[in-house]
Amino acid sequence: MRQHHTQSQPDEPCVVFRDVAVRRGGHIIWRDGNFSIPMGSVTAIVGTNGTGKTTMMQAELGLLPLENGSIRVLGRPAGDANHLIGYVPQSYTSDIESNLTAEQSVLLGLTGTRFGIHRVSREEKAKACKALDFVGIADRAAYRLSELSGGQRQRVAIAQALVGDPQLLMLDEPLANLDLASQRSVVDVLAKLNRELGMTIQVVAHDLNMLLPVLTGAVYLLDGHPHYAALDEVLDSNLLTHLYGTSVRVVTTPQGDMFVTPGLRTDDETPQDTHDPIELAALHRHEGGSR
Incomplete structure (x- = not known):
């Protein structure tokens, strides 16, 4: 993993929402999104079920059309900078093939759908090994996902997102269904990413307590409107x-x-x-x- 210096200006926010509204299933999920998220921050996206936390990440990735307004991510319109974003979906641990090894899973972050017919280079294997080492499970590289604990599988997911050297890491409920020790190990990885690589991180979460030591702010969804504030204000x-x-x-x-x-x-x-x-x-x- 290498330290990240974004292509944006140093003072430019990582994410900017301007008058954003999102419609889904014929209904406005939220509207009047006006805020910016600083570069190098660790931000929680929080709210009750059904308020549109995952929808917000999908909008930032350009996967949903906006009802109104605009979103810029890493200085570009939403969707145009996805090659600079590492994304860990909530369903990762259940959706990915459990017979894959940890190393094979991480390599998917480089080879994508070509995996299995694409010859993996020595450089790609080295990057996968380095990503696994960064998240602390290099010794499990040859283990199948089915042989790993939930926390270890979540760290494999993070390594897969990191292997492409992203500038922004987005994680949807990475602590869900993990025991306290596994939650702490995942949070420690996020802290290390932010501290050593200066990576900007967004985390959809319900329980903020485990994340409080690393958070710098929060996007909160209240009464159909998203807001952002520094953690001490929240x-x-x-x-x-x-x-x-x-x-x-x-x-x-x-x-x-x-x-x-x-x-x-x-x-x-x-x-x-x-x-x-x-x-x-x-x-x-x-x-x-x-x-």
């Missing part, structure tokens, strides 16, 4: 309590670690049947305009 106990309608706390430990937790409900509070408390870290002010 993690506000008073704001989250107001939006959730019950007590929510942002706790800082003596070691400086932060986490979001439901507060104790007082006797006069009515139980709220709303969002998962952890997802409240996705919610922020509802004013329009860029952030």
